[in-house]
Amino acid sequence: MTIRISRRKFLSSAAVGAGVIAMPHLSRAADRPAVTHGVQSGDVGVDGGVVWARADRPSQMMVEVATTESFKDARALPPIAALPESDFTAKMLLENLPAGQDIFYRVRFRDLAHVNVLGEPVTGRFRTAPADRRDVSFVWGGDVAGQGWGINPDDGGMFTFATMAKYKPDFFLHSGDTIYADGVIPSEVKLADGKLWKNLTIPEKAKVAETLDEYRAAHKYNLLDEHVRGFNAEVPIFVQWDDHEVTNNWSLSKQLPAAYKERDINVLAARAARAFHEMYPMRESIVEPGRVYRTLSYGPHLDVFMLDERSYRGPNGPNQQTSYGPDAYFLGPDQLAWLKRGLLNSRATWKVIASDMPLSLIVYDDAANSKGSEAFAQGDGPARGRELEIAEILRFIKTAGIVNTVWLTADVHYAAAHYYNPNKAQFQDFDPFWEFVSGPLHAGTFGPNELDNTFGPEVKFIKAPGADKQNLPPSAGMQFFGHVKIDGATGQMTVTLRDRADVALWSTTLDPKPV
Template sequence: MTIRIPTRNFRPLSRRRFLTTAAATGISTIAMPYLSRAADRPLVTHGVQSGDVSTDGGVVWARTDRPAQMLVEVSTTESFKSVRKLPPIAALPESDFTAKMLVDNLPGGQDIFYRVKFRDLSHTDVESEPVAGRFRTAPTDKRDVSFVWGGDVAGQGWGINADDGGMFTFSAMRKNKPDFFIHSGDTIYADGLIPSEVKLADGKTWKNLTIPEKAKVAETLDEFRAAHKYNFLDENVRAFNAEVPIFVQWDDHEVTNNWSASKDLPAAYKERNIALLAARAQRAFHDMYPMRESIVEPGRIYRTLSYGPHLDVFMLDERSYRGPNGPNLQTEYGPDAYFIGPEQMQWLKRALLNSRATWKVIASDMPLSLIVYDDATNKKGSEAFAQGDGPPRGRELEIAEILRFIKTAPIQNTVWLTADVHYTAAHYYDPNKAQFQEFEPFWEFVSGPLHAGTFGPNELDNTFGPEVRFIKAPGLDKQNLPPSAGMQFFGHVKIEGATGQMTVTLRDRADVALWSTTLDPKLA
């Protein structure tokens, strides 16, 4: 559940006024009470997270092991010398003992330190040990901003292997000290089993940490939740989550591979209703991440996240509103060609038009011009936007409409970020090389996997004139490489406050910069 903390004054706070307010209300660090049941205290079971950070707040998340109240304190100093103590909220079985709180009325451009503990509802004198985290609110001025992005975690049976350093890419991302992280989807592989061992091509053995729920495909609400909690067992992930806010979206593997409303589930599933399966998956997804929840459409994932004068991020949902994964060769737009759907299309146009940020980053969980088949073995059906060379057809009609709108509005400085295909690439879109030419040139950057099998490269569709400026993929003769092969990728973006220049760098899990480009913003 999400509780919004009411405030009397919604003006952005300075750090000084934040501390003055805390002092005036008599808030100070509270000593841990005597624990009469110290041997049976609640636990913070999977670390802490923050997310959807803005200039004046963000969402804080944690999970415990029993019915309890989540207690949150925030401060502008790591010592918690002066704190603001927030009203408690309940963590109950209905949400798998998770709780998330929208903490607002914070000062902009400020490091915010928070700590979370839980109070046992049956024994209110018993509290957990506190767990601390931090995030930085979005700036109100044009300072430097940096963030990382990527997707695809715990896929193809590659789970947490202590001998390989665990989910090591999260440690590499953390070293860059980003302001936030865009998770581009496939946060879990609900359809992917985690075996105890996997034999590698070189004769060595990959050894996974296992849990009972990952011995089968996820079908129940508890099994979907367990898949998310599995990733939080990794110490790299927990350390990253405690320091870097997440902007999260979903893709197919949060439910099952290549799911759409027309999905024919494999024999491994006893639950045959794809709509019910997706509903359970969506509930687990919202339980497990610190998202701001929509009161207009509960469960909605697409949203705008503003991070200061230089940056707005538009998070898309390319699963919930799509039509069937059929041939998608229609020349006229209709329900079978929906991918993000009419309502989300209108939202995106309005949001882009209303944006005053220097850069408009469109976070798409699937790439625009890489062909992804619904049936990869027989190269049939459409899973992504791309329908093959030629003029726009099927789902490509939505991209054509968005690109045309961006040109005619006009809207400047749009960049597309994505993952999904399990390799990294930089694509430059040139209307002079395209079948559809009613758009201005733009970039799309692809990154991932963060911790999954490495695949690719995919076929490229010429409809919108993409040119590959960089690619790193294993080659078609070496598919599903394990994380230990080193081909795990993430992207890093830095926007310089003084000039507004955006530098995009594609990196591997050793934090090696593979390729980089600097983009100059167009000024109105």
């Protein structure tokens, strides 16, 4: 549901009275509907963003929005329903807000059966994108609660999120694997040194997710962490998905392990997609309901192109095709055309392409036997299979004279910086560019992966555990995120790779070419 309020009305003095939510006297807190998992905002642009919350019963989400933390100028917006059909989640698109402004919002729920019964408010904030060339700052990463490494209070919980919050970023780009629907969270894991990792647990995470409620529960599990909830209330999320929102390495050819009673991958993907869209503050497409790929503009300096490398891919397999067809799809023709149009029409200084999988790191579909293709990379040599789409994109960017493209990704559970040099590539019809890899935010640490020379990647930085130390727990410290800052005056982009202890591991500053 879209709520429209004019900028003039929003900035005018708020009329108190009917517009202010009154709080009736109730004898017990349990009598009132509650916000169960904190609040979130997302997909913020120059004039607004999306606000999300979840209730504990059928109710209406009541939102007040203001430009001051005191809520002196607050206005109450028309309520929207939170019903069992959406697991009591609700999200509201706020539009026509002032640009470059701190926006404060307050959410509570009103009981549907007893309309005079209101719950306690929970507050959050976001900053709308600037209309002028001011500094922009954001963080990115992926991979949360993977490999059985859940919320361990003894280890501080998911405190990479607390570290990222220190930068007061304009937004958080979540590169996928937001959950591990295929991963069990045990109560304890024995570490190599004999110590125990102790997880908070919920019944639904004792098995792989198959039902809609189990997929929902996997998302709600992450929201049990205080650092995640605190981060969500302060930092808007730009979210995309990858494989673990459904199951490991899913594609149309996925052969499900014996742990699954539901044997149809399409049924699992549909349930997972519904839970994903319910649980995040995304702007939903009216052109293609459920679409994940979209453009998010954050002022004159930045456009972010959020890709979906799951919904339209062909089957995982050898992917050695020399001509483009359905079996070689990764983005698919429609998304490929959308990306070309968006890049061509963008007037932003920087065009960030948010890819949930890296371009030239080999990710096997069958990792145990080093077989099959899960990502773009098909091995050294000319472009083939899914690499044909990347070759097409890179050739188009060069031919169209598009400048200042940067690729950001996660997925492989280590940190790296890759410079793509056509002089060292097998496919050479492109201009040089950078790809930066971060993560995991809170999962096992792996890598490094084999590098494919098709597009000439040069490793400028890498931090990974090595082949003899795989699946390190978060307590080992190798949890990574990236921080990007764009200078408002010069347009320079500084990219820094950091660990959860906030150590700057590597950094570079990129000078923009004139747009």
